[in-house]
Amino acid sequence: MIExxxxxxxxxxxxxxxxxxxxxxxxxxxxxxxxxxxxxxNWDLAGRLLALASxxxxxxxxxxxxxxxxxxxLLVSVSDVGRDTFEVAQHLLRRLRGGLGMATVxxxxxxxxxxxxxxxxxxxxxxxxVPQMMRFGYTPRFAVGCVAGSSILGMLIPPSLLLIIYGxxxxxxxxxxxxxxxxxxxxxxxxxxxxxxxxxxxRPDWVQPVGANVAPPTEETTASLLAKxxxxxxxxxxxxxxxxxxxxxPTEAGAVGAFGALVIAVxxxxxxxxxxxxxLVETGFVSVGILFLLIAASMxxxxxxxxxxxxxxxxxxxxMGLGVYGFLLVYILFVLLLGMIxxxxxILLIVTPIAAPIAMAFNLDxxxxxxxTVIAVEVGLLTxxxxxxxxxxxxxxxxxxxxxxxxxAGCVPFIGVMLAVLALxxxxxGLSLVFVG
Numbered sequence: 001m002i003e004x005x006x007x008x009x010x011x012x013x014x015x016x017x018x019x020x021x022x023x024x025x026x027x028x029x030x031x032x033x034x035x036x037x038x039x040x041x042n043w044d045l046a047g048r049l050l051a052l053a054s055x056x057x058x059x060x061x062x063x064x065x066x067x068x069x070x071x072x073x074l075l076v077s078v079s080d081v082g083r084d085t086f087e088v089a090q091h092l093l094r095r096l097r098g099g100l101g102m103a104t105v106x107x108x109x110x111x112x113x114x115x116x117x118x119x120x121x122x123x124x125x126x127x128x129x130v131p132q133m134m135r136f137g138y139t140p141r142f143a144v145g146c147v148a149g150s151s152i153l154g155m156l157i158p159p160s161l162l163l164i165i166y167g168x169x170x171x172x173x174x175x176x177x178x179x180x181x182x183x184x185x186x187x188x189x190x191x192x193x194x195x196x197x198x199x200x201x202x203r204p205d206w207v208q209p210v211g212a213n214v215a216p217p218t219e220e221t222t223a224s225l226l227a228k229x230x231x232x233x234x235x236x237x238x239x240x241x242x243x244x245x246x247x248x249x250p251t252e253a254g255a256v257g258a259f260g261a262l263v264i265a266v267x268x269x270x271x272x273x274x275x276x277x278x279x280l281v282e283t284g285f286v287s288v289g290i291l292f293l294l295i296a297a298s299m300x301x302x303x304x305x306x307x308x309x310x311x312x313x314x315x316x317x318x319x320m321g322l323g324v325y326g327f328l329l330v331y332i333l334f335v336l337l338l339g340m341i342x343x344x345x346x347i348l349l350i351v352t353p354i355a356a357p358i359a360m361a362f363n364l365d366x367x368x369x370x371x372x373t374v375i376a377v378e379v380g381l382l383t384x385x386x387x388x389x390x391x392x393x394x395x396x397x398x399x400x401x402x403x404x405x406x407x408x409a410g411c412v413p414f415i416g417v418m419l420a421v422l423a424l425x426x427x428x429x430g431l432s433l434v435f436v437g
Contacts, residue, residue, distance in 0.1 A: 339380015
């Protein structure tokens with residue numbers, strides 16, 4: 001019992017440190033050392049165990065996936081692929097009421113299939129889609145909410161940094177997680193588009209008031225549409241096609257995708273040497289930050305296992321008779337609450353080492369559980385007060401008339417769709433496992 005009490009006390013302290021603004025990685029490393037030292041009553045042993053964990057946590061070849069996909073996402077962001085994708089989607093959906101909103105969702109889904117970073121999607125489409133929507137009479141609330149809400153698709157549709165982080169923490173196949181994210185991502189994108197059509201049809205005052213121009217003119221030809229579509233579809237085909245057929249491992253897919261993105265940026269003359277150097281430096285900063293967090297999470301996981309926390313919580317839940325759906329309900333509510341105050345990566349670092357063993361005790365497939373986790377975490381990107389997706393839109397938007405409260409209000413319908421899709425995934429696990437062997 002003493003070990004369990006130590007573990008629970010350290011979890012409570014961790015929550016306090018997060019609220020106090022202590023960097024999550026520093027807090028995890030510090031508390032892991034304290035916890036192992038107290039449990040083993042040997043501070044020298046605690047230091048050696050953490051030193052071993054720091055090497056073992058990221059020594060695998062698989063971890064090259066992280067910088068490669070980050071590099072690919074940054075290269076795609078600077079090559080104007082996002083703008084071209086939006087223009088193609090705009091042309092295809094121009095005659096539908098709410099068509100520009102649907103085009104934003106479709107473009108975000110396609111763009112997310114090569115970036116994996118929702119913040120990049122939010123920044124790109126705030127510049128591209130919001131001015132265009134407002135030009136054709138869409139309400140500011142809907143325009144910014146549409147961009148922020150649909151930007152989360154990049155964290156579900158593979159490749160996704162959140163799926164990579166979860167896969168490492170839960171020790172499950174990242175390739176399997178990528179394949180598992182395809183159908184839920186497409187279902188969510190379709191749900192967003194259906195919601196926009198229903199709102200535009202039955203509540204036009206929320207989207208595009210009656211009398212606004214429904215079909216913005218475009219000057220696209222078949223040749224121009226193909227020219228704008230080929231780069232992004234080729235890149236998606238290389239990455240996801242290689243993964244689905246088993247021709248590439250996730251790391252190889254990341255390498256091929258990064259090289260393909262580099263070729264696209266060079267051919268389109270969007271990449272100078274100075275810009276390429278900045279991208280490499282940013283890739284390094286992002287990758288090192290993620291890898292350090294994974295090291296910290298590995299230490300934290302070992303401490304929790306020594307304290308017997310996951311097993312004790314699993315026994316408690318089973319003794320309460322909650323069952324698998326009761327556990328999932330409590331777990332999802334907890335993640336949603338964390339999403340209001342903690343960023344998405346930190347949520348995974350905190351909850352996965354505790355929740356994954358409990359999910360295994362309930363015979364849940366950890367890949368399916370990962371999709372549930374990532375969708376629940378994504379809701380936090382849109383909920384106040386933290387809501388990093390809303391902050392990313394605000395930071396990119398050059399319009400002081402639109403405040404954070406407007407962006408959060410615009411996200412509400414998208415949060416509703418996300419929760420509906422989450423319930424669907426929980427009820428029908430086959431939706432996330434259809435492509436997983």
